[in-house]
Amino acid sequence: MNTQAQTITFTTENGTTTEPTTTETTITEPKTSDKTLFEQKEASVRSYCRNFPTVFTKAQSATLTDEEGREYIDFLAGAGVMNYGHNNPVIKKAVMDYMLEDGIVQGLDLYTTAKYDFMDTLYKVILEPRGMDYKVTFPGPTGTNAVETALKIARLKTGRQNVIAFTNAFHGMTQGSLALTGNKSKREGAGMPLSGVTRMPFEGYMGEDFDTAAYMDKILGDASGGVDAPAAIIVETIQAEGGLNVATTKWLQDLAKVAKKHGALFIIDDIQVGCGRTGTFFSFEEAGITPDIICLSKSIGGMGLPMSLLLLAPELDVLKPGQHNGTFRGNNLAFVAAKAALDLWQDAEFEKEIKAKSAIVRSYLKSLIKDFPKAGAHLRGRGMLLGISFDDAKIASKISEAAFKRGLVIETSGAEDQVLKLLPPLTITERELVKGLAILKAAMLDVLDPHTTKTTAKKTVRIAKPANDDMVTKTTTITTTKKTTNSDEVIRMAIPTYQAAQQSQELTEHLF
Numbered sequence: 001m002n003t004q005a006q007t008i009t010f011t012t013e014n015g016t017t018t019e020p021t022t023t024e025t026t027i028t029e030p031k032t033s034d035k036t037l038f039e040q041k042e043a044s045v046r047s048y049c050r051n052f053p054t055v056f057t058k059a060q061s062a063t064l065t066d067e068e069g070r071e072y073i074d075f076l077a078g079a080g081v082m083n084y085g086h087n088n089p090v091i092k093k094a095v096m097d098y099m100l101e102d103g104i105v106q107g108l109d110l111y112t113t114a115k116y117d118f119m120d121t122l123y124k125v126i127l128e129p130r131g132m133d134y135k136v137t138f139p140g141p142t143g144t145n146a147v148e149t150a151l152k153i154a155r156l157k158t159g160r161q162n163v164i165a166f167t168n169a170f171h172g173m174t175q176g177s178l179a180l181t182g183n184k185s186k187r188e189g190a191g192m193p194l195s196g197v198t199r200m201p202f203e204g205y206m207g208e209d210f211d212t213a214a215y216m217d218k219i220l221g222d223a224s225g226g227v228d229a230p231a232a233i234i235v236e237t238i239q240a241e242g243g244l245n246v247a248t249t250k251w252l253q254d255l256a257k258v259a260k261k262h263g264a265l266f267i268i269d270d271i272q273v274g275c276g277r278t279g280t281f282f283s284f285e286e287a288g289i290t291p292d293i294i295c296l297s298k299s300i301g302g303m304g305l306p307m308s309l310l311l312l313a314p315e316l317d318v319l320k321p322g323q324h325n326g327t328f329r330g331n332n333l334a335f336v337a338a339k340a341a342l343d344l345w346q347d348a349e350f351e352k353e354i355k356a357k358s359a360i361v362r363s364y365l366k367s368l369i370k371d372f373p374k375a376g377a378h379l380r381g382r383g384m385l386l387g388i389s390f391d392d393a394k395i396a397s398k399i400s401e402a403a404f405k406r407g408l409v410i411e412t413s414g415a416e417d418q419v420l421k422l423l424p425p426l427t428i429t430e431r432e433l434v435k436g437l438a439i440l441k442a443a444m445l446d447v448l449d450p451h452t453t454k455t456t457a458k459k460t461v462r463i464a465k466p467a468n469d470d471m472v473t474k475t476t477t478i479t480t481t482k483k484t485t486n487s488d489e490v491i492r493m494a495i496p497t498y499q500a501a502q503q504s505q506e507l508t509e510h511l512f
């Protein structure tokens with residue numbers, strides 16, 4: 001085991017420093033927990049567990065604990081499901097109280113008090129203050145259910161079949177959503193042609209000087225442009241899975257105009273970047289646009305409970321009763337959790353804190369990138385969805401792997417997994433954020449620092465093998481190769497404090 005104590009001082013951009021904080025990160029040997037059952041019996045399609053191969057047991061705030069008691073800072077947040085933190089005490093209490101009172105748990109779209117309370121809060125806390133006039137529908141528990149339903153509505157309403165989606169888009173894994181998705185490997189999983197979609201270049205895809213909204217306008221307006229009139233244009237304001245590609249306010253406004261001009265519905269897929277991820281509840285608020293349909297899922301379920309919803313312009317309420325149906329279109333536990341989560345938005349401080357934290361992370365990542373001038377690293381993202389993209393795509397995965405060994409769960413995204421993607425809970429504590437960022441730097445040093453040395457170690461580990469109910473403990477000897485970093489390569493962080501970030505107009509201005 002190689003433990004490093006790292007002294008961390010926060011340094012603001014105006015040079016103020018705060019009390020040093022000491023944190024420890026550790027490179028551990030391979031896990032001793034037995035994953036044989038998963039590896040032998042769970043189908044090969046399992047995915048995230050391959051990158052983070054331990055058996056997790058508990059979670060609180062932004063900290064995951066595995067069955068050996070090892071803690072990990074969570075910069076993955078259930079792929080955007082845990083915006084309000086793991087087992088957020090307020091949300092958990094609401095759910096537990098509801099269960100203790102024998103509240104309805106089934107998932108049909110019956111009228112229930114839980115659903116009433118959620119809808120009431122959605123309108124009063126989120127939609128009405130923003131002057132948003134929408135109907136709501138609950139299409140099923142996952143994000144892809146929302147996207148599929150949006151497609152149905154767009155096609156029914158317009159009588160058109162074609163839908164425009166973008167390069168690097170990700171909208172889910174069912175047939176219709178997959179047709180919208182760009183990723184080759186994911187598309188191949190369909191095993192049949194994916195149709196009804198025209199692909200257009202996302203902003204910046206053709207280079208900075210190419211106006212892709214103008215290109216679309218031209219092609220759609222040309223009787224020989226070769227693109228069937230679209231029922232809808234569907235877009236993510238930040239392509240989270242696609243590599244943290246950020247659409248500008250101007251481009252989103254132009255896109256909304258193109259959609260309107262050509263009779264297409266404008267659909268925003270806010271499944272990953274809504275619910276506060278960018279600093280405001282909806283990711284497009286700054287753009288001042290009014291999408292025809294908004295898809296929400298992931299963190300709308302409050303504490304990771306499955307739920308999705310669509311917000312529809314009133315005239316789009318075209319599905320006949322039961323025309324889109326399902327057993328889990330009213331997850332009452334999720335309604336209870338979601339209501340408690342939305343209540344957090346009543347306090348204006350909540351939004352301010354997200355902005356302050358994102359300013360800290362942005363500033364920190366900028367300084368990290370400066371520390372590795374030869375790494376070909378670039379800052380990506382917006383709000384609390386930030387990351388680093390690497391010219392050499394392999395580096396991001398290596399850092400993710402090194403970070404996991406030190407106790408940080410962080411994933412990669414992009415066509416070649418070239419982007420390290422930071423997606424911590426919005427409610428992450430300062431202590432957790434500091435530790436996660438420190439580990440990230442240590443992991444970058446592991447992978448990128450030329451002074452890093454390789455050593456070989458022999459270690460005896462206990463392997464616990466569950467055989468039915470009998471736990472057998474074996475002792476075996478393994479040889480591992482690990483990397484160590486000199487202790488004088490201590491991480492001194494150049495990030496502003498929360499307080500400084502909150503006060504720093506400069507920081508908040510370039511973020512929002």
Ligand SMILES: Cc1ncc(COP(=O)(O)O)c(C=O)c1O
Binds near residue numbers: 143240
């Ligand atoms: C933008 C976007 N849309 C849709 C989905 C699909 O959601 P789900 O995995 O819950 O079906 C995702 C999932 O990552 C997403 O990021």
